[in-house]
Amino acid sequence: MTTLVLVSHPQLADSTSQQFLKESLPDDDVVWEHIEGQSTLDVTKEQDQLRHADRIILQFPLYWYAAPAGLKQWEDTVLTRTFVYGDHRDPLAGKELGIVVTTGMPKQAFQRGGAENVTLDAVMAPLAALAHRAKMTWLPTFPIYQFSYLEEPEKLQLVIDYQRYLTQKQPDSLTNRQEWFAHRLSAMVDQLPAEQQTTGKLIASIFDQNRAHLDQLTDTLAMIKEQEDD
Amino acid sequence: MTEQSAWLRQQIDQLANQQSKFTDRAFWLALKQVVAEQDRRSEQLGGEVDGRTWRPDRW
Structure with a gap:
Protein backbone atom coordinates (compact mmCIF):
# COMPACT_ATOMS: atom_id res chain seq x y z
CA MET A 1 0.00 0.00 0.00
CA THR A 2 1.33 3.45 -0.93
CA THR A 3 0.54 6.40 1.29
CA LEU A 4 0.97 9.98 0.15
CA VAL A 5 1.41 12.52 2.95
CA LEU A 6 0.82 16.09 1.86
CA VAL A 7 1.89 18.54 4.53
CA SER A 8 0.69 22.11 4.49
CA HIS A 9 2.46 24.51 6.84
CA PRO A 10 3.75 28.01 6.07
CA GLN A 11 6.81 27.62 8.36
CA LEU A 12 7.55 23.92 8.52
CA ALA A 13 11.06 24.26 9.97
CA ASP A 14 9.67 26.14 12.99
CA SER A 15 6.97 23.60 13.73
CA THR A 16 8.02 21.10 16.42
CA SER A 17 4.92 18.98 15.85
CA GLN A 18 5.52 18.71 12.09
CA GLN A 19 9.21 17.90 12.64
CA PHE A 20 8.20 15.25 15.18
CA LEU A 21 5.75 13.69 12.72
CA LYS A 22 8.38 13.71 10.00
CA GLU A 23 10.79 11.84 12.28
CA SER A 24 8.00 9.37 13.08
CA LEU A 25 7.29 8.42 9.46
CA PRO A 26 7.21 4.63 9.03
CA ASP A 27 9.73 2.90 6.77
CA ASP A 28 6.95 1.57 4.55
CA ASP A 29 5.90 2.86 1.19
CA VAL A 30 5.25 6.47 2.21
CA VAL A 31 5.72 9.52 -0.02
CA TRP A 32 6.04 12.77 1.96
CA GLU A 33 5.65 16.22 0.43
CA HIS A 34 5.62 19.72 1.84
CA ILE A 35 3.21 21.74 -0.28
CA GLU A 36 4.60 25.20 0.52
CA GLY A 37 8.14 23.87 0.06
CA GLN A 38 7.75 23.81 -3.70
CA SER A 39 8.45 26.93 -5.69
CA THR A 40 5.75 26.07 -8.25
CA LEU A 41 3.13 23.35 -8.21
CA ASP A 42 3.74 20.82 -10.95
CA VAL A 43 0.15 19.82 -11.64
CA THR A 44 1.00 16.72 -13.69
CA LYS A 45 3.40 15.45 -11.01
CA GLU A 46 0.92 16.16 -8.21
CA GLN A 47 -1.90 14.41 -10.04
CA ASP A 48 0.35 11.40 -10.79
CA GLN A 49 1.25 11.13 -7.11
CA LEU A 50 -2.43 11.11 -6.25
CA ARG A 51 -3.13 8.43 -8.86
CA HIS A 52 -0.41 6.17 -7.47
CA ALA A 53 -1.37 6.47 -3.82
CA ASP A 54 -3.82 4.15 -2.10
CA ARG A 55 -4.18 6.41 0.92
CA ILE A 56 -3.84 10.19 0.80
CA ILE A 57 -3.15 12.10 4.00
CA LEU A 58 -3.61 15.85 4.28
CA GLN A 59 -1.63 17.10 7.26
CA PHE A 60 -1.79 20.62 8.60
CA PRO A 61 -2.27 22.89 11.63
CA LEU A 62 -5.78 24.26 12.10
CA TYR A 63 -5.87 28.00 11.35
CA TRP A 64 -9.22 29.69 11.97
CA TYR A 65 -11.20 26.45 11.53
CA ALA A 66 -9.52 25.59 8.23
CA ALA A 67 -6.28 24.39 6.68
CA PRO A 68 -3.53 26.94 5.89
CA ALA A 69 -3.95 28.88 2.64
CA GLY A 70 -1.27 26.74 0.96
CA LEU A 71 -3.52 23.68 1.00
CA LYS A 72 -6.44 25.58 -0.50
CA GLN A 73 -4.15 26.85 -3.23
CA TRP A 74 -2.96 23.29 -3.86
CA GLU A 75 -6.58 22.10 -4.07
CA ASP A 76 -7.54 24.88 -6.48
CA THR A 77 -4.50 24.22 -8.69
CA VAL A 78 -4.17 20.43 -8.65
CA LEU A 79 -7.71 19.18 -8.12
CA THR A 80 -9.15 20.44 -11.35
CA ARG A 81 -12.75 19.57 -12.15
CA THR A 82 -11.69 17.50 -15.15
CA PHE A 83 -9.21 15.54 -13.05
CA VAL A 84 -11.50 14.80 -10.10
CA TYR A 85 -14.74 13.92 -11.88
CA GLY A 86 -15.20 15.91 -15.07
CA ASP A 87 -14.12 13.25 -17.53
CA HIS A 88 -15.94 10.45 -15.64
CA ARG A 89 -12.75 8.50 -15.03
CA ASP A 90 -12.80 9.15 -11.27
CA PRO A 91 -9.05 8.58 -10.74
CA LEU A 92 -9.39 9.02 -6.97
CA ALA A 93 -12.33 6.65 -6.52
CA GLY A 94 -11.80 4.02 -3.84
CA LYS A 95 -8.73 5.71 -2.38
CA GLU A 96 -8.74 6.64 1.29
CA LEU A 97 -8.49 10.24 2.46
CA GLY A 98 -7.20 10.90 5.96
CA ILE A 99 -6.65 14.15 7.83
CA VAL A 100 -3.91 14.73 10.38
CA VAL A 101 -4.70 18.03 12.06
CA THR A 102 -2.86 19.75 14.90
CA THR A 103 -4.67 22.21 17.12
CA GLY A 104 -3.61 24.79 19.66
CA MET A 105 -6.72 24.14 21.73
CA PRO A 106 -7.46 21.02 23.81
CA LYS A 107 -9.83 18.24 22.80
CA GLN A 108 -12.69 19.43 25.00
CA ALA A 109 -12.74 22.79 23.17
CA PHE A 110 -14.01 21.11 20.03
CA GLN A 111 -17.61 20.37 20.97
CA ARG A 112 -20.79 22.35 21.26
CA GLY A 113 -20.53 24.38 24.42
CA GLY A 114 -16.73 24.05 24.36
CA ALA A 115 -14.40 27.01 23.83
CA GLU A 116 -14.51 26.56 20.04
CA ASN A 117 -18.18 25.49 20.04
CA VAL A 118 -17.67 23.34 16.95
CA THR A 119 -16.53 19.75 16.39
CA LEU A 120 -13.49 18.94 14.26
CA ASP A 121 -15.74 16.79 12.05
CA ALA A 122 -17.87 19.87 11.34
CA VAL A 123 -14.77 21.94 10.58
CA MET A 124 -13.60 19.25 8.13
CA ALA A 125 -16.89 19.34 6.20
CA PRO A 126 -15.45 20.92 3.01
CA LEU A 127 -12.70 18.28 2.81
CA ALA A 128 -15.19 15.49 3.53
CA ALA A 129 -17.42 16.85 0.75
CA LEU A 130 -14.44 16.81 -1.59
CA ALA A 131 -13.72 13.17 -0.67
CA HIS A 132 -17.35 12.30 -1.34
CA ARG A 133 -17.32 14.05 -4.72
CA ALA A 134 -14.13 12.22 -5.69
CA LYS A 135 -15.68 8.90 -4.52
CA MET A 136 -12.97 8.48 -1.92
CA THR A 137 -13.32 6.77 1.44
CA TRP A 138 -13.15 9.24 4.30
CA LEU A 139 -11.06 8.04 7.24
CA PRO A 140 -11.81 9.14 10.79
CA THR A 141 -9.76 12.31 11.39
CA PHE A 142 -6.49 12.01 13.33
CA PRO A 143 -6.32 15.06 15.60
CA ILE A 144 -3.28 16.05 17.64
CA TYR A 145 -4.33 18.47 20.34
CA GLN A 146 -1.77 20.79 21.95
CA PHE A 147 1.35 18.92 20.87
CA SER A 148 3.63 21.13 22.95
CA TYR A 149 1.91 19.99 26.16
CA LEU A 150 2.38 16.26 25.46
CA GLU A 151 4.51 14.34 27.96
CA GLU A 152 6.96 11.64 26.87
CA PRO A 153 4.57 8.65 27.25
CA GLU A 154 2.01 10.48 25.11
CA LYS A 155 4.63 11.29 22.50
CA LEU A 156 5.74 7.65 22.40
CA GLN A 157 2.12 6.65 21.88
CA LEU A 158 1.71 9.31 19.17
CA VAL A 159 4.60 7.87 17.10
CA ILE A 160 2.89 4.51 16.65
CA ASP A 161 -0.67 5.82 16.43
CA TYR A 162 0.50 8.12 13.62
CA GLN A 163 2.36 5.32 11.82
CA ARG A 164 -0.71 3.13 12.04
CA TYR A 165 -2.93 5.92 10.74
CA LEU A 166 -0.66 6.18 7.71
CA THR A 167 -0.22 2.49 6.93
CA GLN A 168 -2.57 0.22 8.90
CA LYS A 169 -5.60 -1.34 7.26
CA GLN A 170 -8.86 0.33 8.28
CA PRO A 171 -11.01 0.10 10.35
CA ASP A 172 -8.79 0.29 13.40
CA MET B 1 -4.05 -10.87 34.15
CA THR B 2 -2.38 -14.29 34.07
CA GLU B 3 1.13 -14.82 35.40
CA GLN B 4 2.40 -15.37 31.86
CA SER B 5 0.96 -12.12 30.53
CA ALA B 6 2.32 -10.15 33.50
CA TRP B 7 5.73 -11.66 32.84
CA LEU B 8 5.48 -10.93 29.11
CA ARG B 9 4.59 -7.30 29.68
CA GLN B 10 7.56 -6.98 32.01
CA GLN B 11 9.84 -8.43 29.32
CA ILE B 12 8.50 -5.95 26.75
CA ASP B 13 9.04 -3.06 29.18
CA GLN B 14 12.62 -4.13 29.73
CA LEU B 15 13.28 -4.47 26.03
CA ALA B 16 11.68 -1.07 25.34
CA ASN B 17 13.87 0.58 27.98
CA GLN B 18 16.98 -0.80 26.31
CA GLN B 19 16.18 0.87 22.97
CA SER B 20 18.05 4.08 22.32
CA LYS B 21 15.95 5.13 19.33
CA PHE B 22 12.74 6.89 20.34
CA THR B 23 10.63 5.30 17.58
CA ASP B 24 11.90 1.80 18.48
CA ARG B 25 10.97 2.33 22.12
CA ALA B 26 7.57 3.54 20.94
CA PHE B 27 7.04 0.37 18.92
CA TRP B 28 7.66 -2.03 21.81
CA LEU B 29 5.54 -0.02 24.24
CA ALA B 30 2.68 0.07 21.74
CA LEU B 31 3.05 -3.69 21.24
CA LYS B 32 2.63 -4.10 25.00
CA GLN B 33 -0.75 -2.44 24.73
CA VAL B 34 -1.85 -4.77 21.94
CA VAL B 35 -0.76 -7.76 24.04
CA ALA B 36 -2.87 -6.41 26.92
CA GLU B 37 -5.77 -6.09 24.51
CA GLN B 38 -5.23 -9.66 23.31
CA ASP B 39 -5.45 -10.86 26.93
CA ARG B 40 -8.61 -8.90 27.57
CA ARG B 41 -10.29 -10.08 24.37
CA SER B 42 -9.24 -13.67 24.98
CA GLU B 43 -10.78 -13.58 28.46
CA GLN B 44 -14.01 -12.07 27.11
CA LEU B 45 -14.31 -14.52 24.21
CA GLY B 46 -13.46 -17.46 26.49
CA GLY B 47 -16.18 -16.29 28.88
CA GLU B 48 -18.68 -16.02 26.05
CA VAL B 49 -17.83 -19.53 24.81
CA ASP B 50 -18.38 -20.88 28.34
CA GLY B 51 -21.59 -18.95 28.75
CA ARG B 52 -23.06 -20.12 25.49
CA THR B 53 -21.97 -23.74 26.00
CA TRP B 54 -23.51 -23.91 29.48
CA ARG B 55 -27.11 -24.45 28.47
CA PRO B 56 -29.15 -26.15 31.24
CA ASP B 57 -32.16 -26.40 28.91
CA ARG B 58 -30.20 -28.83 26.78
CA TRP B 59 -29.11 -31.09 29.63
Whole structure:
Protein backbone atom coordinates (compact mmCIF):
# COMPACT_ATOMS: atom_id res chain seq x y z
CA MET A 1 0.00 0.00 0.00
CA THR A 2 1.33 3.45 -0.93
CA THR A 3 0.54 6.40 1.29
CA LEU A 4 0.97 9.98 0.15
CA VAL A 5 1.41 12.52 2.95
CA LEU A 6 0.82 16.09 1.86
CA VAL A 7 1.89 18.54 4.53
CA SER A 8 0.69 22.11 4.49
CA HIS A 9 2.46 24.51 6.84
CA PRO A 10 3.75 28.01 6.07
CA GLN A 11 6.81 27.62 8.36
CA LEU A 12 7.55 23.92 8.52
CA ALA A 13 11.06 24.26 9.97
CA ASP A 14 9.67 26.14 12.99
CA SER A 15 6.97 23.60 13.73
CA THR A 16 8.02 21.10 16.42
CA SER A 17 4.92 18.98 15.85
CA GLN A 18 5.52 18.71 12.09
CA GLN A 19 9.21 17.90 12.64
CA PHE A 20 8.20 15.25 15.18
CA LEU A 21 5.75 13.69 12.72
CA LYS A 22 8.38 13.71 10.00
CA GLU A 23 10.79 11.84 12.28
CA SER A 24 8.00 9.37 13.08
CA LEU A 25 7.29 8.42 9.46
CA PRO A 26 7.21 4.63 9.03
CA ASP A 27 9.73 2.90 6.77
CA ASP A 28 6.95 1.57 4.55
CA ASP A 29 5.90 2.86 1.19
CA VAL A 30 5.25 6.47 2.21
CA VAL A 31 5.72 9.52 -0.02
CA TRP A 32 6.04 12.77 1.96
CA GLU A 33 5.65 16.22 0.43
CA HIS A 34 5.62 19.72 1.84
CA ILE A 35 3.21 21.74 -0.28
CA GLU A 36 4.60 25.20 0.52
CA GLY A 37 8.14 23.87 0.06
CA GLN A 38 7.75 23.81 -3.70
CA SER A 39 8.45 26.93 -5.69
CA THR A 40 5.75 26.07 -8.25
CA LEU A 41 3.13 23.35 -8.21
CA ASP A 42 3.74 20.82 -10.95
CA VAL A 43 0.15 19.82 -11.64
CA THR A 44 1.00 16.72 -13.69
CA LYS A 45 3.40 15.45 -11.01
CA GLU A 46 0.92 16.16 -8.21
CA GLN A 47 -1.90 14.41 -10.04
CA ASP A 48 0.35 11.40 -10.79
CA GLN A 49 1.25 11.13 -7.11
CA LEU A 50 -2.43 11.11 -6.25
CA ARG A 51 -3.13 8.43 -8.86
CA HIS A 52 -0.41 6.17 -7.47
CA ALA A 53 -1.37 6.47 -3.82
CA ASP A 54 -3.82 4.15 -2.10
CA ARG A 55 -4.18 6.41 0.92
CA ILE A 56 -3.84 10.19 0.80
CA ILE A 57 -3.15 12.10 4.00
CA LEU A 58 -3.61 15.85 4.28
CA GLN A 59 -1.63 17.10 7.26
CA PHE A 60 -1.79 20.62 8.60
CA PRO A 61 -2.27 22.89 11.63
CA LEU A 62 -5.78 24.26 12.10
CA TYR A 63 -5.87 28.00 11.35
CA TRP A 64 -9.22 29.69 11.97
CA TYR A 65 -11.20 26.45 11.53
CA ALA A 66 -9.52 25.59 8.23
CA ALA A 67 -6.28 24.39 6.68
CA PRO A 68 -3.53 26.94 5.89
CA ALA A 69 -3.95 28.88 2.64
CA GLY A 70 -1.27 26.74 0.96
CA LEU A 71 -3.52 23.68 1.00
CA LYS A 72 -6.44 25.58 -0.50
CA GLN A 73 -4.15 26.85 -3.23
CA TRP A 74 -2.96 23.29 -3.86
CA GLU A 75 -6.58 22.10 -4.07
CA ASP A 76 -7.54 24.88 -6.48
CA THR A 77 -4.50 24.22 -8.69
CA VAL A 78 -4.17 20.43 -8.65
CA LEU A 79 -7.71 19.18 -8.12
CA THR A 80 -9.15 20.44 -11.35
CA ARG A 81 -12.75 19.57 -12.15
CA THR A 82 -11.69 17.50 -15.15
CA PHE A 83 -9.21 15.54 -13.05
CA VAL A 84 -11.50 14.80 -10.10
CA TYR A 85 -14.74 13.92 -11.88
CA GLY A 86 -15.20 15.91 -15.07
CA ASP A 87 -14.12 13.25 -17.53
CA HIS A 88 -15.94 10.45 -15.64
CA ARG A 89 -12.75 8.50 -15.03
CA ASP A 90 -12.80 9.15 -11.27
CA PRO A 91 -9.05 8.58 -10.74
CA LEU A 92 -9.39 9.02 -6.97
CA ALA A 93 -12.33 6.65 -6.52
CA GLY A 94 -11.80 4.02 -3.84
CA LYS A 95 -8.73 5.71 -2.38
CA GLU A 96 -8.74 6.64 1.29
CA LEU A 97 -8.49 10.24 2.46
CA GLY A 98 -7.20 10.90 5.96
CA ILE A 99 -6.65 14.15 7.83
CA VAL A 100 -3.91 14.73 10.38
CA VAL A 101 -4.70 18.03 12.06
CA THR A 102 -2.86 19.75 14.90
CA THR A 103 -4.67 22.21 17.12
CA GLY A 104 -3.61 24.79 19.66
CA MET A 105 -6.72 24.14 21.73
CA PRO A 106 -7.46 21.02 23.81
CA LYS A 107 -9.83 18.24 22.80
CA GLN A 108 -12.69 19.43 25.00
CA ALA A 109 -12.74 22.79 23.17
CA PHE A 110 -14.01 21.11 20.03
CA GLN A 111 -17.61 20.37 20.97
CA ARG A 112 -20.79 22.35 21.26
CA GLY A 113 -20.53 24.38 24.42
CA GLY A 114 -16.73 24.05 24.36
CA ALA A 115 -14.40 27.01 23.83
CA GLU A 116 -14.51 26.56 20.04
CA ASN A 117 -18.18 25.49 20.04
CA VAL A 118 -17.67 23.34 16.95
CA THR A 119 -16.53 19.75 16.39
CA LEU A 120 -13.49 18.94 14.26
CA ASP A 121 -15.74 16.79 12.05
CA ALA A 122 -17.87 19.87 11.34
CA VAL A 123 -14.77 21.94 10.58
CA MET A 124 -13.60 19.25 8.13
CA ALA A 125 -16.89 19.34 6.20
CA PRO A 126 -15.45 20.92 3.01
CA LEU A 127 -12.70 18.28 2.81
CA ALA A 128 -15.19 15.49 3.53
CA ALA A 129 -17.42 16.85 0.75
CA LEU A 130 -14.44 16.81 -1.59
CA ALA A 131 -13.72 13.17 -0.67
CA HIS A 132 -17.35 12.30 -1.34
CA ARG A 133 -17.32 14.05 -4.72
CA ALA A 134 -14.13 12.22 -5.69
CA LYS A 135 -15.68 8.90 -4.52
CA MET A 136 -12.97 8.48 -1.92
CA THR A 137 -13.32 6.77 1.44
CA TRP A 138 -13.15 9.24 4.30
CA LEU A 139 -11.06 8.04 7.24
CA PRO A 140 -11.81 9.14 10.79
CA THR A 141 -9.76 12.31 11.39
CA PHE A 142 -6.49 12.01 13.33
CA PRO A 143 -6.32 15.06 15.60
CA ILE A 144 -3.28 16.05 17.64
CA TYR A 145 -4.33 18.47 20.34
CA GLN A 146 -1.77 20.79 21.95
CA PHE A 147 1.35 18.92 20.87
CA SER A 148 3.63 21.13 22.95
CA TYR A 149 1.91 19.99 26.16
CA LEU A 150 2.38 16.26 25.46
CA GLU A 151 4.51 14.34 27.96
CA GLU A 152 6.96 11.64 26.87
CA PRO A 153 4.57 8.65 27.25
CA GLU A 154 2.01 10.48 25.11
CA LYS A 155 4.63 11.29 22.50
CA LEU A 156 5.74 7.65 22.40
CA GLN A 157 2.12 6.65 21.88
CA LEU A 158 1.71 9.31 19.17
CA VAL A 159 4.60 7.87 17.10
CA ILE A 160 2.89 4.51 16.65
CA ASP A 161 -0.67 5.82 16.43
CA TYR A 162 0.50 8.12 13.62
CA GLN A 163 2.36 5.32 11.82
CA ARG A 164 -0.71 3.13 12.04
CA TYR A 165 -2.93 5.92 10.74
CA LEU A 166 -0.66 6.18 7.71
CA THR A 167 -0.22 2.49 6.93
CA GLN A 168 -2.57 0.22 8.90
CA LYS A 169 -5.60 -1.34 7.26
CA GLN A 170 -8.86 0.33 8.28
CA PRO A 171 -11.01 0.10 10.35
CA ASP A 172 -8.79 0.29 13.40
CA SER A 173 -9.94 -3.08 14.82
CA LEU A 174 -7.92 -5.45 17.00
CA THR A 175 -7.59 -7.82 14.02
CA ASN A 176 -6.09 -5.07 11.85
CA ARG A 177 -3.91 -3.80 14.69
CA GLN A 178 -2.52 -7.30 15.28
CA GLU A 179 -1.81 -7.70 11.58
CA TRP A 180 0.05 -4.37 11.49
CA PHE A 181 2.27 -5.29 14.44
CA ALA A 182 2.82 -8.87 13.20
CA HIS A 183 3.99 -7.48 9.87
CA ARG A 184 6.68 -5.35 11.56
CA LEU A 185 7.63 -7.59 14.44
CA SER A 186 10.18 -9.83 12.72
CA ALA A 187 12.06 -6.85 11.23
CA MET A 188 12.06 -5.18 14.65
CA VAL A 189 13.44 -8.36 16.26
CA ASP A 190 16.11 -8.71 13.55
CA GLN A 191 17.48 -5.25 14.20
CA LEU A 192 17.88 -5.86 17.95
CA PRO A 193 21.45 -6.28 19.24
CA ALA A 194 22.49 -9.93 19.69
CA GLU A 195 21.98 -9.98 23.48
CA GLN A 196 18.34 -8.84 23.11
CA GLN A 197 17.44 -11.22 20.28
CA THR A 198 16.25 -14.08 22.50
CA THR A 199 13.83 -11.85 24.40
CA GLY A 200 12.63 -10.29 21.15
CA LYS A 201 11.97 -13.67 19.56
CA LEU A 202 10.17 -14.91 22.65
CA ILE A 203 7.90 -11.85 22.69
CA ALA A 204 7.16 -12.28 18.98
CA SER A 205 6.37 -15.94 19.46
CA ILE A 206 3.94 -15.34 22.36
CA PHE A 207 2.32 -12.51 20.38
CA ASP A 208 1.73 -14.93 17.47
CA GLN A 209 0.36 -17.59 19.82
CA ASN A 210 -2.04 -15.09 21.38
CA ARG A 211 -3.19 -14.05 17.93
CA ALA A 212 -3.78 -17.65 16.83
CA HIS A 213 -5.61 -18.38 20.08
CA LEU A 214 -7.93 -15.41 19.51
CA ASP A 215 -8.66 -16.58 15.96
CA GLN A 216 -9.50 -20.02 17.32
CA LEU A 217 -11.83 -18.62 19.99
CA THR A 218 -13.55 -16.44 17.38
CA ASP A 219 -14.10 -19.49 15.15
CA THR A 220 -15.43 -21.58 18.04
CA LEU A 221 -17.82 -18.82 18.99
CA ALA A 222 -19.02 -18.48 15.40
CA MET A 223 -19.71 -22.24 15.32
CA ILE A 224 -21.64 -22.14 18.58
CA LYS A 225 -23.73 -19.22 17.33
CA GLU A 226 -24.41 -21.04 14.08
CA GLN A 227 -25.69 -24.08 16.00
CA GLU A 228 -27.85 -21.86 18.20
CA ASP A 229 -29.47 -20.44 15.07
CA ASP A 230 -30.31 -23.93 13.75
CA MET B 1 -4.05 -10.87 34.15
CA THR B 2 -2.38 -14.29 34.07
CA GLU B 3 1.13 -14.82 35.40
CA GLN B 4 2.40 -15.37 31.86
CA SER B 5 0.96 -12.12 30.53
CA ALA B 6 2.32 -10.15 33.50
CA TRP B 7 5.73 -11.66 32.84
CA LEU B 8 5.48 -10.93 29.11
CA ARG B 9 4.59 -7.30 29.68
CA GLN B 10 7.56 -6.98 32.01
CA GLN B 11 9.84 -8.43 29.32
CA ILE B 12 8.50 -5.95 26.75
CA ASP B 13 9.04 -3.06 29.18
CA GLN B 14 12.62 -4.13 29.73
CA LEU B 15 13.28 -4.47 26.03
CA ALA B 16 11.68 -1.07 25.34
CA ASN B 17 13.87 0.58 27.98
CA GLN B 18 16.98 -0.80 26.31
CA GLN B 19 16.18 0.87 22.97
CA SER B 20 18.05 4.08 22.32
CA LYS B 21 15.95 5.13 19.33
CA PHE B 22 12.74 6.89 20.34
CA THR B 23 10.63 5.30 17.58
CA ASP B 24 11.90 1.80 18.48
CA ARG B 25 10.97 2.33 22.12
CA ALA B 26 7.57 3.54 20.94
CA PHE B 27 7.04 0.37 18.92
CA TRP B 28 7.66 -2.03 21.81
CA LEU B 29 5.54 -0.02 24.24
CA ALA B 30 2.68 0.07 21.74
CA LEU B 31 3.05 -3.69 21.24
CA LYS B 32 2.63 -4.10 25.00
CA GLN B 33 -0.75 -2.44 24.73
CA VAL B 34 -1.85 -4.77 21.94
CA VAL B 35 -0.76 -7.76 24.04
CA ALA B 36 -2.87 -6.41 26.92
CA GLU B 37 -5.77 -6.09 24.51
CA GLN B 38 -5.23 -9.66 23.31
CA ASP B 39 -5.45 -10.86 26.93
CA ARG B 40 -8.61 -8.90 27.57
CA ARG B 41 -10.29 -10.08 24.37
CA SER B 42 -9.24 -13.67 24.98
CA GLU B 43 -10.78 -13.58 28.46
CA GLN B 44 -14.01 -12.07 27.11
CA LEU B 45 -14.31 -14.52 24.21
CA GLY B 46 -13.46 -17.46 26.49
CA GLY B 47 -16.18 -16.29 28.88
CA GLU B 48 -18.68 -16.02 26.05
CA VAL B 49 -17.83 -19.53 24.81
CA ASP B 50 -18.38 -20.88 28.34
CA GLY B 51 -21.59 -18.95 28.75
CA ARG B 52 -23.06 -20.12 25.49
CA THR B 53 -21.97 -23.74 26.00
CA TRP B 54 -23.51 -23.91 29.48
CA ARG B 55 -27.11 -24.45 28.47
CA PRO B 56 -29.15 -26.15 31.24
CA ASP B 57 -32.16 -26.40 28.91
CA ARG B 58 -30.20 -28.83 26.78
CA TRP B 59 -29.11 -31.09 29.63
